[in-house]
Amino acid sequence: MDHTALLDRIDVAGSLDLLSRMVQHKSYSRTDGEKQLATFMAERMREIGLEADLAPFGSDGRVNAVGRWKGTGGGRSVLFNGHVDTNPVTEGWTVDPWAGKVDDRFIYGIGVSNMKAGDAAYFCAVKTLIDAGVKLRGDVILTYVVGELQGGVGTYSLIEQGLRADYFINSEPTDLKAMTMHAAAFMFIIELVGNTRHLSKREQAVDAIAAACDLIPRLNAMKFSGARSPAHEQINRVHVGVVHGALGRELHEWRTPQVADFVRIKGSGRYAPGQTEVGAIADIRRELDALQSRFPGLKAEIMSEDRAGVPTMPPFEVAPESPIVKAINNAYHAVRGEAQPTGPVAPSCFYGTDAGHLHVYGRMEGIVCGPGGRYNTMPDERVDIPDFLDMIRIYMLTILEICG
Numbered sequence: 001m002d003h004t005a006l007l008d009r010i011d012v013a014g015s016l017d018l019l020s021r022m023v024q025h026k027s028y029s030r031t032d033g034e035k036q037l038a039t040f041m042a043e044r045m046r047e048i049g050l051e052a053d054l055a056p057f058g059s060d061g062r063v064n065a066v067g068r069w070k071g072t073g074g075g076r077s078v079l080f081n082g083h084v085d086t087n088p089v090t091e092g093w094t095v096d097p098w099a100g101k102v103d104d105r106f107i108y109g110i111g112v113s114n115m116k117a118g119d120a121a122y123f124c125a126v127k128t129l130i131d132a133g134v135k136l137r138g139d140v141i142l143t144y145v146v147g148e149l150q151g152g153v154g155t156y157s158l159i160e161q162g163l164r165a166d167y168f169i170n171s172e173p174t175d176l177k178a179m180t181m182h183a184a185a186f187m188f189i190i191e192l193v194g195n196t197r198h199l200s201k202r203e204q205a206v207d208a209i210a211a212a213c214d215l216i217p218r219l220n221a222m223k224f225s226g227a228r229s230p231a232h233e234q235i236n237r238v239h240v241g242v243v244h245g246a247l248g249r250e251l252h253e254w255r256t257p258q259v260a261d262f263v264r265i266k267g268s269g270r271y272a273p274g275q276t277e278v279g280a281i282a283d284i285r286r287e288l289d290a291l292q293s294r295f296p297g298l299k300a301e302i303m304s305e306d307r308a309g310v311p312t313m314p315p316f317e318v319a320p321e322s323p324i325v326k327a328i329n330n331a332y333h334a335v336r337g338e339a340q341p342t343g344p345v346a347p348s349c350f351y352g353t354d355a356g357h358l359h360v361y362g363r364m365e366g367i368v369c370g371p372g373g374r375y376n377t378m379p380d381e382r383v384d385i386p387d388f389l390d391m392i393r394i395y396m397l398t399i400l401e402i403c404g
Contacts, residue, residue, distance in 0.1 A: 038064060064143060080169050094379070205261075241266060242266035
């Protein structure tokens with residue numbers, strides 16, 4: 001059977017129905033819904049003939065779903081990786097976030113972009129190939145992990161348990177672009193301590209809020225030192241997401257005539273392969289030293305946020321010449337008739353993904369490429385139906401090229 005005939009065999013209605021059912025699982029991190037969706041995917045994998053198990057980790061009953069389509073031997077293997085946990089529902093939704101609504105353009109729901117559409121796409125790619133009677137030489141491994149939003153604890157556990165393949169595809173939403181590099185993620189806390197006075201004598205005070213207002217735009221504009229290339233530097237980014245300022249470390253708010261003497265800032269940083277968190281923190285420290293010079297008497301300290309044993313997501317990078325990159329580039333061109341955007345593509349390059357764990361700790365070559373992205377982490381989160389279906393086709397052709 002030629003490739004065109006294979007791609008035409010996709011069950012469009014069945015693929016959208018599966019994704020809709022996945023969205024209907026309320027699978028927040030560290031909830032029973034997360035485990036229920038992993039169990040649901042293990043059942044679906046067994047139905048199409050895969051060897052599928054629930055791999056436990058930790059002491060609180062959490063599981064990852066892992067399925068294997070065994071090849072006949074002699075071929076290269078590929079591992080698909082995606083998470084089942086989702087961000088929380090926020091204000092502003094106009095559709096039911098749990099309904100998995102489908103119209104003539106989109107499929108909607110919390111987590112459909114990040115990243116249940118990617119999860120469903122690789123399942124549907126394998127199902128279509130199996131239904132068509134395709135035999136592969138290499139194995140295809142499907143993983144549905146929990147806890148990605150906690151730093152990737154689910155994938156990290158599978159790596160510790162020894163799961164490996166020749167190549168991997170992480171299906172985080174990239175709008176079908178091939179992401180060959182993304183940043184590492186870390187979180188930090190900055191504390192600014194000033195010196196309070198009544199507003200009548202504020203000229204004598206050291207205003208911690210004024211110092212924070214000076215500092216935050218400088219942090220948000222930072223690039224870290226030691227980048228290997230301009231491409232590596234372009235995925236550097238700092239963002240301040242939380243600011244509290246008031247009186248004392250207890251942040252008393254009732255005495256507004258006084259100048260605030262304490263601010264706590266929480267933020268996140270992104271740095272490229274070849275850079276380090278230690279180096280990034282040192283660069284921020286130099287910015288704090290300059291702040292102290294501009295605000296005499298101010299004390300500024302920085303610390304990494306305590307993540308209670310959760311591993312920091314490391315950076316990811318793969319050579320553009322890697323067979324997995326070439327395979328997905330070729331598949332994209334065959335499906336869409338144009339060259340696939342490839343590289344440290346924005347905004348995806350600022351994600352933290354499980355590709356970092358697979359690359360650094362699993363020592364595998366891989367690519368990040370998935371449907372969704374443009375409507376990610378926003379009210380009425382949704383995915384374009386043509387992108388979802390094309391992703392299934394691209395995964396099918398990539399499997400055929402890698403696994404034989």
